[in-house]
Amino acid sequence: MILCRVVGTVVATHRCDDIPGARYLLVQATDMKGQGRTGYHVALDPLGAGPGELVLLSRGSSARQTESSHQKPVDAIVAGIVDQVDAHGHAVYRK
Amino acid sequence: MILCRVVGTVVATHRCDDIPGARYLLVQATDMKGQGRTGYHVALDPLGAGPGELVLLSRGSSARQTESSHQKPVDAIVAGIVDQVDAHGHAVYRK
Amino acid sequence: MILCRVVGTVVATHRCDDIPGARYLLVQATDMKGQGRTGYHVALDPLGAGPGELVLLSRGSSARQTESSHQKPVDAIVAGIVDQVDAHGHAVYRK
Amino acid sequence: MILCRVVGTVVATHRCDDIPGARYLLVQATDMKGQGRTGYHVALDPLGAGPGELVLLSRGSSARQTESSHQKPVDAIVAGIVDQVDAHGHAVYRK
Amino acid sequence: MILCRVVGTVVATHRCDDIPGARYLLVQATDMKGQGRTGYHVALDPLGAGPGELVLLSRGSSARQTESSHQKPVDAIVAGIVDQVDAHGHAVYRK
Numbered sequence: 417m418i419l420c421r422v423v424g425t426v427v428a429t430h431r432c433d434d435i436p437g438a439r440y441l442l443v444q445a446t447d448m449k450g451q452g453r454t455g456y457h458v459a460l461d462p463l464g465a466g467p468g469e470l471v472l473l474s475r476g477s478s479a480r481q482t483e484s485s486h487q488k489p490v491d492a493i494v495a496g497i498v499d500q501v502d503a504h505g506h507a508v509y510r511k
Numbered sequence: 512m513i514l515c516r517v518v519g520t521v522v523a524t525h526r527c528d529d530i531p532g533a534r535y536l537l538v539q540a541t542d543m544k545g546q547g548r549t550g551y552h553v554a555l556d557p558l559g560a561g562p563g564e565l566v567l568l569s570r571g572s573s574a575r576q577t578e579s580s581h582q583k584p585v586d587a588i589v590a591g592i593v594d595q596v597d598a599h600g601h602a603v604y605r606k
Numbered sequence: 607m608i609l610c611r612v613v614g615t616v617v618a619t620h621r622c623d624d625i626p627g628a629r630y631l632l633v634q635a636t637d638m639k640g641q642g643r644t645g646y647h648v649a650l651d652p653l654g655a656g657p658g659e660l661v662l663l664s665r666g667s668s669a670r671q672t673e674s675s676h677q678k679p680v681d682a683i684v685a686g687i688v689d690q691v692d693a694h695g696h697a698v699y700r701k
Numbered sequence: 702m703i704l705c706r707v708v709g710t711v712v713a714t715h716r717c718d719d720i721p722g723a724r725y726l727l728v729q730a731t732d733m734k735g736q737g738r739t740g741y742h743v744a745l746d747p748l749g750a751g752p753g754e755l756v757l758l759s760r761g762s763s764a765r766q767t768e769s770s771h772q773k774p775v776d777a778i779v780a781g782i783v784d785q786v787d788a789h790g791h792a793v794y795r796k
Numbered sequence: 797m798i799l800c801r802v803v804g805t806v807v808a809t810h811r812c813d814d815i816p817g818a819r820y821l822l823v824q825a826t827d828m829k830g831q832g833r834t835g836y837h838v839a840l841d842p843l844g845a846g847p848g849e850l851v852l853l854s855r856g857s858s859a860r861q862t863e864s865s866h867q868k869p870v871d872a873i874v875a876g877i878v879d880q881v882d883a884h885g886h887a888v889y890r891k
Contacts, residue, residue, distance in 0.1 A: 417725075417743040417777055419711075423543075424598035426514075428567055428591030432557055432577045440512075440567075440591075442543055442598055448708075448727055448741040456543040458512040458567060462717055467600070472713055472725075472743060477572045477667075477762045477857075478776035482717045489580075489590045491573035492512055495774045496713030496725075503709035503727055505752070518638075519693035521609075523662055523686030527652055527672045535607075535662075535686075537638055537693055551638040553607040553662055562695070572667045572762075572857075584685045586668040587607055613828075614883035616799075618852055618876030622842055622862050630797075630852075630876075632828055632883055646828040648797040648852060657885070667762075667857045679875045681858035682797055702820075702838040702872055704806075733803075733822055733836040747812055757808055757820075757838060762857045763871035767812050780869045781808030781820075788804035788822055790847070 417472045417495060419446045422465050426458050433488040441465060441494060443473060450501060450509040459492040460485055470509060472496035512567045512590060514541045517560050521553050528555075528583040536560060536589060538568060545596060545604040554587040555580055565604060567591035607662045607685060609636045612655050616648050623678045631655060631684060633663060640691060640699040649682040650675055660699060662686035702757045702780060704731045707750050711743050718773040726750065726779060728758060735786060735794040744777040745770055755794060757781035797852045797875060799826045802845050806838050813868040821845060821874060823853060830881060830889040839872040840865055850889060852876035 420443035428440065441461045444453040450470045457473060462484050465471050472495045479493035480486055501509035515538035523535065536556045539548040545565045552568060557579050560566050566589045574588035575581055596604035610633035618630065631651045634643040640660045647663060652674050655661050661684045669683035670676055691699040705728035713725065726746045729738040735755045742758060747769050750756050757780045764778035765771055786794040800823035808820065821841045824833040830850045837853060842864050845851050852875045859873035860866055881889040 417775070418741075419743065424596065424600075424603070426567070426593060427595040427597075428593045430558055430594075431567070431591035432588065433590065442596060444543075448729075456513075458514065463715055472711070472716070474774045474776045476776055478765065478774045480573065480576070481765070481772050481774040487576050489569045489573045489576040489588055490512070491569045491571055493717065493774055495718065496716035498711060498713045500712040501709065501727060502712075505709075508709070519691065519695075519698070521662070521688060522690040522692075523688045525653055525689075526662070526686035527683065528685065537691060539638075551608075553609065575668065575671070582671050584664045584668050584671040584683055585607070586664045586666055614881065614885075614888070616852070616878060617880040617882075618878045620843055621852070621876035622873065623875065632881060634828075646798075648799065670858060670861070677861050679854045679858050679861040679873055680797070681854045681856055702870070703836075704838065733824075748810055757806070757811070759869045759871045761871055763860065763869045766860070766867050766869040778812065778869055780813065781811035783806060783808045785807040786804065786822060787807075790804075793804070 417474050419450055420444060420471050420473045421446050422467050422469050433490060435484055435488055457492050459494050460490045461494040463494050463497055465494050465497050470498040512569050514545055515539060515566050515568045516541050517562055517564050530579055530583055552587050554589050555585045556589040558589050558592055560589050560592050565593040607664050609640055610634060610661050610663045611636050612657050612659050625674055625678055647682050649684050650680045651684040653684050653687055655684050655687050660688040702759050704735055705729060705756050705758045706731050707752050707754050720769055720773055742777050744779050745775045746779040748779050748782055750779050750782050755783040797854050799830055800824060800851050800853045801826050802847050802849050815864055815868055837872050839874050840870045841874040843874050843877055845874050845877050850878040
């Protein structure tokens, strides 16, 4: 997984996924301290992450291992909302 | 998923996929505002996206999670046609 | 999928795949007009593509979705032989 | 797999994985001698790797091939704790 | 698949894979002539490839499509030992 910051939403009414009420977030990858912004991803969000939150992004077939995304054409999912990141014995990110 | 712009089509009559009437689109990845053009992908299109439309591209095994692509050698699919992208509280793309 | 040009073959008699008569091609990724040469791939070829032909390369688990590659340790396959690519309303490649 | 150095932990109490007591490590990819630090990954750790240890990171659907990660939205796992790396006939890393 | 040169071994006694006698090789990706060295991979070797040999590396879920790696957290495997590579009508590599 990688750390990503929630920056927005993507609306697509014509989709293949048939997931009622599916919520797609626009997220940007960060460094390991939750800082910086590199590439973006569009990810299904089953957790209700809010704008600006740091999340764990899981990609590939692993994105389909939830009740809502099972057997759906979804290749990225918000798998967790990050509370804290510790590196080298220090908290480098706190929610 | 990533955002891509539909730029054309690819015709291949000799294929492994055995999908009658399969439609393969040529799409180019964009930035998160639907602008710019970077790498291209060839994707199965079950939604009938038109030239110039912004779409959601799903890759890997997730591309096989539709009725037409199930158990087919397809690694990229048009999973949605994008209506709107919001970032930092503002619409950065509208269809 | 991506577009690739067939440039050669790879022979490996000691393999894990147990596919009788398996044919592995050396292909190079091209731009979306079928031009240029970037990275190379070694791909199973169930279609009999010839040297110099432009093909559709499918990667990952999707490469196993054919009769010959089913449950085999193959991560790239020639999924189609390209006849024509159209971009922005014009043919940019014709076989 | 690639070699990674354990540098910290990631805490996310709100997750999709439903794995009781799941432990997520922050790891950084190294060169083949276990030196240097490039990109980071967040990986499930079923082995109890300690800070500073060199580990084998497995990604994608392979990360789900353990008892704890089976059918969970996890795309990276600590698959082994490295004791020694030999290259060109010499030990280039020893635990 | 890509071509890789066998450069060494990785020993990890504490692993998730439960494969008795599993042998992990350190390999480096080469160009299509089997020359040069770029990124490295750690791959399960069911074929007994020797140091310096050129091999076919298969990655992702395809690495699990052998008897020894089935349902194991292994994302790279030595799928073949290369005898010859031909490009543009000439042998560019011979074992």
